[in-house]
Structures are given as structure tokens and as C-alpha cells.
Amino acid sequence: MNLRRFPATREVSIAVLAFLYIPVVVLTAYSFNANRTATVWTHASFDWYARILTNPSIQAATWNSIVLATAASIAATGIALMAALATRRAFPGRSTTESVLNLPLILPEIVVAVATLLLFVSLGISLGLGAMILAHTAFCIPFAYLPIRARLDGLSGSYEEAAQDLYANRFRTFRRVTMPLLWPGVMAGFTLAFVTSLDDFLTSFFLSGPGTTTLPVYIFSAIRAGITPEINAISTVMLLISILLVSLSFFLGRLRR
Amino acid sequence: MTSSATVRRGLLLLPALAIILLLIGLPLGLMGWVSLLQKGGSSGVDWSAPPSIGNYLRLVWEEDFDGTMILNPTYLVIFLRSVAQAAVTTFLCLCLGLPVALWMAGLSKTGRNVMLLLITIPFWTNLLVRNYAWLIILREDGWTARAVNAVWPFGPVQLLYNDVAVAIGLTYSFLPFMILPLYSVFEKFDWRLIEAAHDLGATRRRALKRVVLPLVMPGIVAGSLLVFIPCLGAFVTPALLGGGKTAMLGNVIQAQFGSARNWPFGAAVSVVLLAIMLVVMTAMALWRNRRAAA
Amino acid sequence: MHDDPAVSIEHVSKAFGRGATAVHVLHDVSVTIGRREFFTLLGPSGCGKTTLLRLIAGFETADSGLIRIDGADVTDAPPFRRPVNTVFQNYALFPHMTVEQNVGFALEEQGLPRDQIRRRAGEALEMVRMQSFAQRRPAELSGGQQQRVALARALAPRPKVLLLDEPLSALDLKLRKEMQIELKQLQSEAGITFIFVTHDQEEALTLSDRVAVMQSGRILQMGPPRSIYEAPTHRFVADFIGDINLIEGEALASGGIRLPGGATLPGPAAAPGRVTLAVRPERAKIVPAGSGVIDATLVHSAFLGTAMLHKLTLPDGASFLIREADLSAPMPERGGTVGLSLPVEALQVLQA
Ligand SMILES: Nc1ncnc2c1ncn2[C@@H]1O[C@H](COP(=O)(O)OP(=O)(O)O)[C@@H](O)[C@H]1O
Ligand SMILES: [Mg+2]
Numbered sequence: 001m002n003l004r005r006f007p008a009t010r011e012v013s014i015a016v017l018a019f020l021y022i023p024v025v026v027l028t029a030y031s032f033n034a035n036r037t038a039t040v041w042t043h044a045s046f047d048w049y050a051r052i053l054t055n056p057s058i059q060a061a062t063w064n065s066i067v068l069a070t071a072a073s074i075a076a077t078g079i080a081l082m083a084a085l086a087t088r089r090a091f092p093g094r095s096t097t098e099s100v101l102n103l104p105l106i107l108p109e110i111v112v113a114v115a116t117l118l119l120f121v122s123l124g125i126s127l128g129l130g131a132m133i134l135a136h137t138a139f140c141i142p143f144a145y146l147p148i149r150a151r152l153d154g155l156s157g158s159y160e161e162a163a164q165d166l167y168a169n170r171f172r173t174f175r176r177v178t179m180p181l182l183w184p185g186v187m188a189g190f191t192l193a194f195v196t197s198l199d200d201f202l203t204s205f206f207l208s209g210p211g212t213t214t215l216p217v218y219i220f221s222a223i224r225a226g227i228t229p230e231i232n233a234i235s236t237v238m239l240l241i242s243i244l245l246v247s248l249s250f251f252l253g254r255l256r257r
Numbered sequence: 258m259t260s261s262a263t264v265r266r267g268l269l270l271l272p273a274l275a276i277i278l279l280l281i282g283l284p285l286g287l288m289g290w291v292s293l294l295q296k297g298g299s300s301g302v303d304w305s306a307p308p309s310i311g312n313y314l315r316l317v318w319e320e321d322f323d324g325t326m327i328l329n330p331t332y333l334v335i336f337l338r339s340v341a342q343a344a345v346t347t348f349l350c351l352c353l354g355l356p357v358a359l360w361m362a363g364l365s366k367t368g369r370n371v372m373l374l375l376i377t378i379p380f381w382t383n384l385l386v387r388n389y390a391w392l393i394i395l396r397e398d399g400w401t402a403r404a405v406n407a408v409w410p411f412g413p414v415q416l417l418y419n420d421v422a423v424a425i426g427l428t429y430s431f432l433p434f435m436i437l438p439l440y441s442v443f444e445k446f447d448w449r450l451i452e453a454a455h456d457l458g459a460t461r462r463r464a465l466k467r468v469v470l471p472l473v474m475p476g477i478v479a480g481s482l483l484v485f486i487p488c489l490g491a492f493v494t495p496a497l498l499g500g501g502k503t504a505m506l507g508n509v510i511q512a513q514f515g516s517a518r519n520w521p522f523g524a525a526v527s528v529v530l531l532a533i534m535l536v537v538m539t540a541m542a543l544w545r546n547r548r549a550a551a
Numbered sequence: 552m553h554d555d556p557a558v559s560i561e562h563v564s565k566a567f568g569r570g571a572t573a574v575h576v577l578h579d580v581s582v583t584i585g586r587r588e589f590f591t592l593l594g595p596s597g598c599g600k601t602t603l604l605r606l607i608a609g610f611e612t613a614d615s616g617l618i619r620i621d622g623a624d625v626t627d628a629p630p631f632r633r634p635v636n637t638v639f640q641n642y643a644l645f646p647h648m649t650v651e652q653n654v655g656f657a658l659e660e661q662g663l664p665r666d667q668i669r670r671r672a673g674e675a676l677e678m679v680r681m682q683s684f685a686q687r688r689p690a691e692l693s694g695g696q697q698q699r700v701a702l703a704r705a706l707a708p709r710p711k712v713l714l715l716d717e718p719l720s721a722l723d724l725k726l727r728k729e730m731q732i733e734l735k736q737l738q739s740e741a742g743i744t745f746i747f748v749t750h751d752q753e754e755a756l757t758l759s760d761r762v763a764v765m766q767s768g769r770i771l772q773m774g775p776p777r778s779i780y781e782a783p784t785h786r787f788v789a790d791f792i793g794d795i796n797l798i799e800g801e802a803l804a805s806g807g808i809r810l811p812g813g814a815t816l817p818g819p820a821a822a823p824g825r826v827t828l829a830v831r832p833e834r835a836k837i838v839p840a841g842s843g844v845i846d847a848t849l850v851h852s853a854f855l856g857t858a859m860l861h862k863l864t865l866p867d868g869a870s871f872l873i874r875e876a877d878l879s880a881p882m883p884e885r886g887g888t889v890g891l892s893l894p895v896e897a898l899q900v901l902q903a
Contacts, residue, residue, distance in 0.1 A: 009360035013372075016357050019429065020379050023390035030393060079272045086269035101273055103281055108490025108534065110507045111527045114514045115284035118291055118524065122302070138280035141273055158643035161610050164630040165637045166657035167708065176656075180647045192381070199383040202492060206514065216385050223389055223497065227396070235386040246381040250374050 024239060031232035048233035058234060060211075061218040065198055068129060068214060072136035073144070073193035079137070080144035080193075081186060085178075088152050102146075104139035109202045112139070117206045128209035135207055136197045143196045144189035147253055151185025184252045191249035195242050285531070292524035301520040312525035332509065332526075339505040340533070342420065342495075343488035346427040347435075350484045351477065353428070354435035358476075361436075362443035373440070380433035388426050388497045395422055395498070418500030426494035434483040442476030475545070482541055486534050506530050555622030557712050557744035558584040558607060558635075563616030565602055576602045577768045579616070584712075584746060584761075589738050591747045593755040594765030595791070600748040601640075603765075604714050607746065609633045621711050631660070635712040636705035640720065642697045644689035650676070650700050651685040657708035675707035676700075678737065695726045702737070712744045719754065731758055752792045756780060764788045781831070786901045789829045796835065796871045797901075798828040811867035812845045818895040827901045832874040834897035837861060837883055843890025847871060849883050863891065 034045035052058050083101055087094055104112065116135050117127075125131055159181060163173040201216035208217055215238065222231050292312055297303030316336075319329040361372045379387065394401050395416040402416050416422060450472070454464035492507030499505070504512075506526060513523025565577040576599045584590045592600040605611045607618060609630035618626045625633050636657070644653050655672040663671070676682045679699035689697055698718060705713055718734075719727045735758055738745045749755050755762050756776040763773040764787075771785045783789035786797070801809045802821035808828065809815050819828075840846050847863040850870070854860075861873040861883070871891070883889045 006356070006359050006363075009356040009363075012353065012356035013360040016353050016432070017375060019353075020375070020432065023387060023394060023429070024379075024382075026394055027386070027390040079276060082269040083273035086266045091263075091266065097270060097274070100277055103277055106486065106534075106538075107281065107285075108487065108507075108530055110490050110492045110510055111288075111530055112281055112284070114510055114520075114523060114527060115288040116280060117514060118302075118520065119280075119284040119287050122287065122304075134276075134280060138276050141277060145273075156641070156643065158639050158641060159645060161608075161630065162637070162639060162643040162645070163656070164610075165608055165635075166704070167631045167660040168656070169629070169631050172660060177645060181645075195381050199381070199385075201383070201385045216383060219389070220385055220493075223392070227393065231389070232393070235383075235389055238383050238386050242382040243378050246378055247374065250377065254370075 027232060027239070028236045031229065031236040033229065033232075035229075048229040049237075052230050052234050052237070055230065057213075057218060058215070058230075061213045061215045064129065064208075064212050065215040068132050068136060068204070069194050069197040071133045072140050072197045073190055075133070075137045076140035076193045076197075077144040077148075077186060077190040080141050080189060081148055081182075083141070084145055084148040084152055087149070102142045105142045109139070113203045113206045116203070120207065126209060127207050128212040131207045131209070132204055132212070132214070135203050136200065139200075139203065140193035140197055144193040147188040147192060147249070148182065148185045150253070151182055151188075155181055188249040188252040191245050191252065195245045195249075199238070199242060288524045289528055291521050292528045294521045296519045296521050301518055303521075312522045313529075315522060316525065316529065335504055335506060335509055336529070338420070338503070339489055339491075339507075342423060342427060342491075342505060343485050345424055346431060346488045347481050347484045349424065349428045350432050350435035351481065353432060354439050354480060355477075357436050358439035358443050361440050362446065369444070376433050376436050376440075379429075380437075384430055385493050385497075387430065388494050391422070391426050391429060392417065392497050395425075417498060418503070420499070420503050422498040423495050423503055423505075426498040427488050427491060430491075430494055431484045431487060434487070435480040438479040438483065439473070439476045442473050446472065475548075478541055478544065482538065485537060489533060490530055555619070556583045557586045557588065557621060558582075558746065559617075559619045560603070560607070561617040561619070563603075563606060563613045563618065565599075565606060565611065565614050575768060577606075577613075580768070580770055581616075582763060582770065582773070584744060586744055587738075587742050589735070589745045589747065589758055589760045591749060591755045591759040591762045592765055593749060593752060593762050593791075596750055598765045599768040600750075600765055601716055604637075604716050604746065604748050607633075607712070608635055608637050608714050634710055635714055636708060636710040638701050638705045638713065638715040638718045640716045640718065642689075642701040644697055644700055644704070646689055648688075649685065650681065650687050650689070650692070653689065653700060654704045654707050656704065661708060671707055672703075675703040678706065678741075679703045679733075694721055695730070698722065698730065702734075706737070706741060706743070709741075710743065712746060713738075715745060715747045717748055717750070720749075720751075727754075734758065756792070764791065766791075782899055783829060783901065784899075786827060786829075789899070789901055794832050794872055794874075796830050796832060797869070798830070798865070798871075799867065799869065800826050800828055802826045802900075810845050811865050811869070814844045816844060816893070816895060816898070819898050819900055821900045829899040829901050830893060830897050832860070832872040833858075833876065834894065835871070835873045836892040837873055837875065837880070838890040838892045840888045840890050843892045845891045845893075846888050847891050849885055849887055849889050852882070852885060863889070865891075 031048060032044045032046070034043050034047060087097055087101075113135070120127060120131050155178075159177050160173050163177040164170075168176060199216065200214075201220060204214040204217050205220065208214060215234070219231060219235060219238075222228065290308075291302055293308035293310065295303045295306040295311070297306070314326075315329075316332045317329065318326040321327045357376075361369055361376075364372060393399065396402065397415065397417065405416060406413055446469075450468050451464050454468045455461075459467060490507050491505055492511055495503060495505045495508055496511070499508075506529075510523050510526050510530070513519045513526065517523075560580060560582045563577055563580045564575070566573045566575045568574055580603060592603060594600055602611060606613055607620070609625065609628060609632075613626060616626070617624060620633060620635060645656070648656070651669075651672050654675050655668045658668040658671055673682060673685070676685055679702050681696065681699050681703060684692060684696060684700070689700065692700065698721075701718070715734075719730050722730060731754060734745075747755075747758060756779070759776055761774060762776055762779050763770045764779060765771065766787050772779060772783065772788045779788065780792055783792065783795070789795045789797070798810060800811070802823050803809060803815070804823045806820070807815045807817050808819070808821060808826060837849075845865060847865050849861060850864055851862040852859060855874075857876065859875040859878065859880075859882075861875065863871040863873065865871055
């Protein structure tokens with residue numbers, strides 16, 4: 001009797017995997033359906049992909065999303081890297097600091113989004129890309145922070161001691177030893193922050209000004225207006241990008257442990 | 258610890274703490290204040306209004322035309338529905354997540370890594386898009402609806418825009434939040450303890466109940482918290498899959514900050530949502546402390 | 552200046568933490584270590600050896616006291632300004648660099664030109680016979696090979712002092728013995744002071760010019776291996792190093808020491824009162840009953856290959872071991888009474 005095998009867990013697991021992935025498969029399949037009514041399968045085609053490529057609203061939204069995700073995730077990763085280095089060793093107040101850094105993870109996003117809206121409007125900060133970059137940077141920090149911290153925790157302090165022992169000062173030690181060893185964690189953190197920002201809908205929904213719609217916000221309003229094959233196509237593209245980036249970050253996180 | 262190290266640490270932490278406190282802490286504080294004000298002005302808030310708890314009272318009572326306060330069940334119902342939906346979703350996630358986590362933990366290292374990736378991917382993909390996929394599957398003229406209606410004996414059913422569709426969507430959205438903490442517990446689980454239980458005369462069922470369950474409890478609690486809290490504040494799923502009559506707290510907040518344009522009232526609903534969250538988390542923390550002390 | 556010791560540690564104390572939870576790890580430790588000396592810190596795990604070594608390397612700062620290297624006060628100098636290098640217990644080879652880059656690391660930090668770095672890294676690798684692995688990564692080496700690279704890396708900048716923290720503890724027994732010999736050779740060839748940390752008494756005695764035995768943050772006894780072995784001054788040192796017999800006796804005001812059973816020995820000298828005498832098993836002999844200083848009962852004999860080991864019980868119930876190297880000596884009968892001969896010069900009076 002194998003103690004680790006429990007009856008029916010395998011069957012349930014397979015069912016759960018199906019539950020998780022069938023919607024994705026269905027969506028992808030429909031995005032290749034030539035028929036406009038989207039329920040009647042005619043034949044496979046790339047028409048809708050071609051069409052989203054030439055849709056100016058989608059182009060603009062895509063551009064906004066990319067600019068936003070790039071700016072927010074670079075800022076968040078830099079800030080998170082500094083914070084991770086600072087919280088590496090124990091100090092009084094470390095656990096409080098960590099809780100504050102992880103605050104965006106536990107707070108309901110809609111509450112934070114409307115609160116930020118409230119703050120920006122009452123301070124007279126105009127909504128749009130700048131406002132979104134600020135807000136996204138804040139909630140991306142823990143997504144970048146956690147993989148970097150995990151990497152740092154797995155990094156024995158004796159590498160840095162060895163570097164100092166071999167006459168590297170603090171800065172040289174950071175450049176020649178800490179940073180190269182930390183790099184996969186930094187990249188994993190950056191990727192996760194990027195995906196998080198790219199996929200975000202709620203915060204952007206409340207903070208996007210006129211002309212600064214992001215892709216998820218565009219998709220939401222398009223769905224509200226009625227299901228179209230273009231939505232299927234652009235949604236499929238979004239899914240694929242996330243899957244690729246997350247897989248990348250997963251492998252980076254496991255690199256040379 | 259020398260003081261120069263303390264200064265260096267402070268400087269390194271400054272940007273992160275400043276951003277989070279200014280862009281999350283400060284807005285939440287401001288929202289608490291605004292929830293006591295009245296709507297008005299161009300920005301939606303009458304800043305000169307005297308603070309009052311009127312918005313909170315409005316959640317339960319409304320003023321009748323002759324000035325008496327009568328019970329208004331609208332928001333109470335939404336509040337109860339949100340809690341019920343969150344609870345049901347948590348329960349469903351637990352029922353599905355436990356077997357999956359248990360099964361994953363028994364796999365080879367490669368198998369575990371593959372499963373971990375497969376479970377993690379939906380966690381990171383676009384919530385909106387994933388709920389939209391369910392919209393396609395469940396919609397009226399879709400093949401799922403037709404198949405269900407072909408076998409359903411009691412007249413035509415609508416799969417979309419009801420509580421069931423929302424429960425499916427929420428479970429789908431938050432299932433990974435349950436599986437991952439459960440898995441991390443099972444991964445570290447010492448399976449020889451079960452052997453020991455068997456050796457001491459426990460049957461399989463008793464071993465599960467007396468040995469596995471108590472040790473896995475922290476994972477169950479963590480996972481439940483991670484599912485329950487975002488469910489409570491869900492907006493996208495009820496907005497896409499729920500109908501007009503199945504709104505949750507998140508929809509109320511969005512409506513008040515959007516079309517209804519009553520920001521102070523929306524702020525009050527948000528504060529209530531935060532308060533529930535705080536109560537749940539405090540209860541969990543107390544439970545954890547008691548457990549640690551025991 | 553030329554006669555300055557390689558390292559001198561003066562009244563160094565160190566505690567971790569502050570207030571009530573402080574752990575006092577070193578208590579007023581003073582040591583002077585000469586040039587080209589192979590100096591070993593020996594003691595059980597947790598006695599503060601690593602901490603003392605890390606203070607010399609500069610990874611920790613002393614709470615009080617002074618540390619000089621080559622005469623210069625380095626008490627507050629950071630590790631990268633101290634002319635010492637460390638061989639880490641887990642080697643700490645940089646995983647993202649090749650063997651050659653690891654060994655050349657310090658030379659690059661010292662700003663040497665590229666061709667010199669290559670040459671000296673090559674020489675250092677040659678010293679530990681690892682030249683052919685120069686382009687490998689640490690992960691592609693065995694434990695013993697990593698150990699050699701770690702040595703080469705620490706020797707390449709030609710430090711005044713090399714610090715080694717249990718460098719052999721991760722190796723299996725056979726490799727360990729080989730490396731011990733190599734270490735000793737390297738040290739005499741390179742002409743560098745070695746400060747070596749170990750909890751293995753045999754290793755300490757084999758390798759060192761001088762050994763310091765530590766317990767609970769204090770140095771109990773310091774000296775050449777032979778004197779530590781033959782003339783332990785503390786019960787702890789005697790117990791920690793090799794097999795030893797302890798005899799509880801009483802020093803008499805009239806001189807001499809009364810043993811259990813009533814016999815009196817003329818020496819060694821001790822203050823009147825209860826004393827503990829120590830004697831190594833190979834320094835005592837079995838003689839016919841009545842002709843030794845004490846009579847004892849033979850409990851058990853075992854053949855060790857090169858010697859016989861006899862286990863006796865003294866009149867006060869204490870057990871006593873004798874190692875008899877002369878295999879032709881007459882075999883006493885088990886359970887019988889035998890005499891015990893104890894040369895006075897082999898007896899050591901212990902402090903508690
Ligand atoms: N950074 C530290 N913080 C707290 N206690 C420490 C630290 N480093 C060492 N100690 C304590 O100091 C004592 C001596 O440690 P160490 O010098 O490593 O001993 P050894 O190398 O002889 O085994 C141990 O009790 C250890 O727990
Ligand atoms: Mg040690």
C-alpha cells in the first residue's frame with residue numbers, strides 16, 4: 001500500500017486540470033472561427049487576428065498597456081530590489097516592514113483602486129498614464145519583491161564574505177558577486193511584475209483617463225458592448241503572452257539553485 | 258549593528274515604504290474620512306460637509322417620504338450574498354484543491370514541477386479574459402446551454418447571469434490560491450507519520466483525521482483566507498457572469514464611483530468590505546496564535 | 552617591525568545580541584601567533600572557534616580588545632583591508648565563475664594586470680594540482696576538488712595569514728587524511744602562517760606546531776601537540792584529547808598523594824586537598840598483584856591489533872584503562888587482582 005496515494009485524488013486532479021484549461025482552449029478555438037456569430041463553427045481562419053492588428057483602438061490600447069507595464073515593472077523591480085537587500089538580515093521591525101511591503105497582495109484591489117482614484121482626484125492629479133504608472137508601481141512591488149527575497153534567502157552569505165575576504169569592497173562585492181547571483185531572481189520578479197501590470201484591469205479601469213485606455217479596459221468595454229470574434233482573438237493573445245512570461249519567470253526562479 | 262548599517266537600510270527601504278504608504282496607506286485613510294462626508298461638488302465629494310455616519314446608516318435604513326427610517330434590505334442582501342458567495346467558493350475550492358494538492362505531493366519531482374507550473378499559470382493569466390472564456394462557454398446560444406437544455410426536463414434553463422455562474426467563475430478564478438498553500442504543506446509532510454499511525458492501530462480514515470488533518474490545518478486556513486478575501490471584493494466575475502440581481506459588494510462600489518457618482522457612499526461600502534476582511538484576518542491570526550501557544 | 556608576530560589577539564571579548572538575551576561567545580581571549588606557524592584552534596562545536604576566526608578575518612567586530620596582524624591594528628578594519636584570506640568551511644566558491652576566475656578574483660580586486668592574474672592564478676592552481684580544471688565551474692567539481700580550488704583561491708593573493716575553518720570536515724576519511732598531508736606540505740612550501748580550526752583532536756595533533764584548546768569561549772591550554780597530549784592542565788583538555796584515566800586522590804600536607812586503596816605516591820607536587828590525577832593508558836603498566844602502587848581488578852581485555860587494551864576497576868570503583876604495546880607481556884587472568892604501576896613523571900595534576 002502506497003501511503004502517498006489516496007483514492008480518487010488522481011481523477012479529481014485530472015478533472016481540475018480540465019476545469020482550469022478547457023475555457024482557455026475553447027476561447028482559443030473560437031478565436032480561429034471564421035464565422036462572425038461565433039457559435040457556428042465554419043472553418044479555421046486568421047481573419048480576426050488580422051483584424052485586431054489593424055484596429056486603431058486596439059493598437060492604441062496595446063501601446064498604452066506596454067508603456068504602462070514596462071514603466072511600472074522597472075520601477076517596482078528597482079524599488080523591490082533595494083527593499084529586498086535591506087530586509088535580508090533580521091532587524092527590529094523587519095516583520096512589520098515585510099507586512100507593509102506585501103500590503104497590496106492582501107487588500108481587495110477594488111478598494112485600493114477607488115481609494116487611489118479618490119486621492120488623485122482630491123489632489124488634482126489628472127488621471128491617465130502617469131496616474132496608472134504610479135498606482136501600478138505600488139501594487140507591483142510585492143510581486144517583484146517576493147522572488148528577489150526568495151533568491152536572496154537561498155543565497156548563502158558566505159559568497160559575499162568570501163568576496164570581501166578577497167579584497168572586494170562593498171560596492172565591488174555587490175557588482176561582482178551579489179548581483180550576478182541575484183540576477184535570475186531579479187528577472188523573475190521583473191517578469192511577474194510586468195505580467196501583473198499587463199493583466200491588471202481594475203486599477204486601470206478607474207484611473208485611465210480619456211485616450212489612455214489599456215488593453216484589459218478595452219476588452220472589458222468591448223465585452224459589455226457584445227461578444228465579437230475580435231475579443232476572442234485579442235483575449236487569446238493576452239493569455240498567450242501571460243503564459244509565456246510566467247513560464248519564463250518560473251524557469252528563471254529555478255535556475256542554478 | 259552599527260549606525261551606518263541602519264542608515265543604509267533606511268535609505269534602501271525608503272522608496273518602497275514611501276510608495277506603498279503614499280499610494281495605498283494614504284488613500285485608504287482618505288477614504289475612511291470621505292466615507293463620513295456627503296456627495297456633491299465637481300469631484301463628487303462635499304469636503305465641507307460635517308462628518309457623520311449617515312452613509313453607514315444608509316446601508317441598512319432609508320428615509321421614508323415622511324422622514325421615518327425604514328429598513329432597506331437592498332444592501333443587506335448584497336452584503337449577505339457576497340459573504341455567501343465567498344463562503345461557497347472557498348468551500349468548493351477546498352473540495353477541489355485538497356485532492357489535487359494531495360496528489361501533486363505524491364508525484365515525482367518533475368511531475369510536481371509540471372503540476373506546479375500548470376496550477377500557477379491560470380493564477381497569473383488575465384482574470385478578465387478567463388472569466389470571459391466562461392461567458393462564451395455558458396452563453397445562451399452556446400453548445401453547453403443547448404446540451405444542458407436537451408437533457409434538462411423542466412423547461413429551458415439559463416446558465417448565465419445567475420449565482421451559479423458567478424460561483425463557477427469565482428471558483429475558477431481563485432482555485433490556484435487554494436491549491437498552492439495546501440501543496441506547500443503536503444510537500445513538507447512527513448509521510449512516515451501515517452505509517453506510525455497505522456502502526457499504532459489507526460485505520461486509513463482515522464489516520465487521515467487524527468494525523469493528517471491537524472497538520473494540514475494551517476494550509477487549509479491560509480488557502481481559505483486567500484480565496485475568501487478576494488472573493489468578497491470580486492468585481493469582474495459578477496460583472497460579467499452575474500446578472501443585475503446578482504451583484505456583489507464590488508459591483509456596488511464600482512457603481513457608486515461610476516454611474517451613481519456617490520463617492521462617500523461608495524467609500525462607506527469599501528470601508529465595510531475592509532472591516533469584514535480585517536475581522537476575518539484577525540480571527541485567523543488569533544487562531545494561529547492559540548495554536549502556536551498550545 | 553620584523554619581529555612582530557603574524558597575529559596577536561589581545562583581550563578580545565565578543566557577545567551576540569544585547570541585554571538579557573546576549574550570548575557571550577568569547578571571554579577575554581589573548582593569543583599570539585608567530586610567523587610561519589601552523590596554529591590550531593581546537594574545541595568542541597559551539598566553543599567559539601569560528602567566531603574567533605571571523606574576528607581575525609574581519610567578518611565580525613570585537614566588543615572589546617585588540618587584533619593586530621603583522622603588527623598593524625586591524626580591530627576595526629573591514630575584511631577587504633586585511634592581509635588575511637579564508638578557506639571557508641563550505642568553500643563558498645562563486646558558482647557563476649570558472650575555477651580560474653575564482654582563483655583570480657582577489658588578484659583582479661588588487662588591480663593586477665590581466666596577464667599577471669592569469670599567470671598567478673595558474674601557479675596557485677598548480678600548487679594544488681588543479682591546473683587542468685581551470686575552465687570548469689565549481690558545480691562540476693567533486694568535494695575534494697572544490698576544497699583544493701578554495702585553497703588555491705585563498706593562497707593566490709599571497710596573504711600573510713591563511714584562515715581555515717574546518718576545511719576538511721566535508722571530506723570522507725580517506726580524502727581527509729590525504730588532504731591533511733597536503734595542507735602541511737603547502738604550509739611549509741608557501742611559508743605562510745596557518746590558523747586552522749577543527750573539532751577533531753587527532754587532526755589538530757597531527758598538523759599543528761601549536762594547539763590552543765578552547766572551551767566555552769576561553770582558551771584553556773596552549774602549546775605544542777606533545778605537551779597538550781602529555782601534560783594536560785585541565786580536566787576538560789585531558790578528557791577531550793585521547794583516552795585518559797582519571798584518579799581521584801588526596802594531596803597530603805606532608806607532600807605526596809594518597810591514592811584510593813591507601814597507598815601513597817611521593818609525587819607529583821600539589822596543594823593539599825582533593826586532587827585529580829591524569830595518566831594516559833599507555834603510560835601505566837600491569838604488574839603482579841601487590842608489587843604496584845595500587846591493586847585493581849581486571850575486568851576485560853581486548854586485542855587491538857598493535858596493542859592490548861585492559862580495563863581495570865580501582866578500589867574506589869573508578870575504571871582504568873591500560874594500553875600494553877608489548878604483546879609478549881604475560882596475559883593476566885580476567886577477574887583476577889593485578890598490580891598497577893604508575894611512573895610519577897606520567898602523572899598530571901589537573902585543574903577542575
Ligand atoms: N551570529 C550569531 N548570532 C548569535 N549567536 C551566534 C552567532 N554566531 C555564533 N553564535 C553562537 O556562538 C557560539 C559559538 O559559535 P562558533 O564560534 O560558531 O562555535 P564553533 O565554531 O566553535 O563551533 C555558539 O553558541 C553559537 O550559537
Ligand atoms: Mg565552527
